[in-house]
Amino acid sequence: MKRSALEAQIRAKKSVLCVGLDTDLEKIPAHLLELEDPIFEFNKAIIDATHRYAVAYKPNLAFYEAEGLKGWQSLVRTINYLNDTYPECFSIADAKRGDIGNTSARYAKAFFEVLPFHALTIAPYMGVDSVKPFLAYPDKWIILLALTSNPGAADFQFLQVDEQAQLFETVLEKSQKWATDEELMFVVGATKAAFLERVRKIAPNHFLLVPGVGAQGGSVAEVMKYGMGSESAALLINSSRGIIYASQGLDFAKKAAVAAKDLQKDMQGFIL
Numbered sequence: 001m002k003r004s005a006l007e008a009q010i011r012a013k014k015s016v017l018c019v020g021l022d023t024d025l026e027k028i029p030a031h032l033l034e035l036e037d038p039i040f041e042f043n044k045a046i047i048d049a050t051h052r053y054a055v056a057y058k059p060n061l062a063f064y065e066a067e068g069l070k071g072w073q074s075l076v077r078t079i080n081y082l083n084d085t086y087p088e089c090f091s092i093a094d095a096k097r098g099d100i101g102n103t104s105a106r107y108a109k110a111f112f113e114v115l116p117f118h119a120l121t122i123a124p125y126m127g128v129d130s131v132k133p134f135l136a137y138p139d140k141w142i143i144l145l146a147l148t149s150n151p152g153a154a155d156f157q158f159l160q161v162d163e164q165a166q167l168f169e170t171v172l173e174k175s176q177k178w179a180t181d182e183e184l185m186f187v188v189g190a191t192k193a194a195f196l197e198r199v200r201k202i203a204p205n206h207f208l209l210v211p212g213v214g215a216q217g218g219s220v221a222e223v224m225k226y227g228m229g230s231e232s233a234a235l236l237i238n239s240s241r242g243i244i245y246a247s248q249g250l251d252f253a254k255k256a257a258v259a260a261k262d263l264q265k266d267m268q269g270f271i272l
Contacts, residue, residue, distance in 0.1 A: 001090055001118045002139055003182050006207075009055045009088050010233050014268035016224075017260060018056035018092065018209065019046065020240030021078065023063050027245055029252050039067065039074035042252075044081055046244050049253040053264040056090035056236050057082055058209075079115055090236070091117045092143065092209070098123040098130045105133040112137045119143050121187060121209075124171055128178055135179055141207075142184055146171050147199065149189025149212040168195075172202040181206045185236075188227070196226035204230040211238040213263070220263060224270040233271045239263060 010016055023039050032038040047057060059078060064071035082091055097107040097120060111120045112134075119141035124131060134142045147157055147168040157168040165173070172186060185207040188199050199208065210223050220237060227235050243263075247255035 001141075003207075005088070006055070006090050007232050009090070010271060013053065013055055013264070014271050015053055015055055015264040016233055016235040016237050016267055016271070017050075017054045017263050018058050018090075018236040018238040019050050019054045019243055019260065020094070020211070020238050021046065021057055021059040021063075021244065022240040023059075023074075023244070025067065027248070029248050029250065031250065037070075037074055037077065039064070039071065040077040040081075042244075043074070043078045045253040046256050047078075047082055047086065049257040050243065050260040051086045051089060053257070053260040054089065056092060056238075058092040058094050058238055058240075060240070061093060061095040076115065079117060083116055090119065092119045092121065092236075093117040094121050096121050096123050096145065098126055100126070101129045101133055104130050105136075108134045108137060112140045119185065121145065124175060131175070131178055135183060140183070142179065143209050144171065144175055144184065144186055146186040147188045147195055149191040153189070169198065169202055172199065176203065176206070181234075185209055187211065196223065200227065200230070205232070205234055207234045207236060209236045209238060211240075213237050213239045213242070220266040224267060228270060237263075237267070 021043050023042055028038060028042045032042050035041050059075060064075040079091060082089060093111045095111065111117050120134060121143045122131060122134060124144045131142060159167045161167055161170045186203060188196065188208045188210055189212045191212045208227055210227060213220055223237055243256050243259045246259040
């Protein structure tokens with residue numbers, strides 16, 4: 001998907017909401033477990049209920065891989081349904097891949113050809129040769145982990161590289177030499193909202209994927225205030241549990257729509 005198409009959808013929906021499809025068989029409504037493919041049926045209902053308010057969807061691959069072949073089949077059905085039914089929506093494979101060049105090339109084929117996602121999350125620790133193979137696909141995006149919201153982020157991401165920069169800032173600076181803002185995004189955790197101004201000084205117009213809103217306590221207002229791009233609303237704010245598990249009853253999809261709409265309302269005033 002081209003950047004212009006993503007930006008057009010953001011303006012049309014007055015939203016930068018990304019719904020995380022972290023679908024756990026132990027948490028979805030019990031009545032769905034009687035169906036042949038409960039993960040897909042849950043995802044389908046969530047997508048149908050929230051697509052008016054969301055511009056992107058992000059399956060977390062761990063929840064699908066943990067179910068073996070059946071989980072993978074559910075993922076395939078989910079991405080195909082999303083692309084076929086709501087082709088305007090941006091799709092992210094939250095897989096956090098990144099390895100030596102020939103392995104990365106296979107990961108890229110898996111998520112950009114076999115599974116037709118628009119974007120893939122990537123760990124940049126192994127450097128440029130582990131990232132470049134993902135850039136061989138036109139209109140596909142890489143989303144590099146830059147500043148994450150987990151407590152252990154401090155173990156490495158805030159290490160002082162030199163007098164001017166910490167490690168996460170070095171990742172932001174160096175990776176912009178590898179790709180443009182038409183193909184490269186960054187993950188910046190919402191619980192690190194105080195750092196968004198620092199991120200934007202280094203990457204003023206790249207899209208940021210911001211997890212941690214909702215169940216993890218991140219503030220939509222703070223993220224929108226400090227994280228907007230210099231030229232457009234270059235943000236995707238992810239909420240997973242706060243939307244998809246808003247209810248575990250028969251009304252789960254309806255309650256998910258309400259939760260998504262509430263977040264969209266918080267976003268719309270910031271979007272021109």
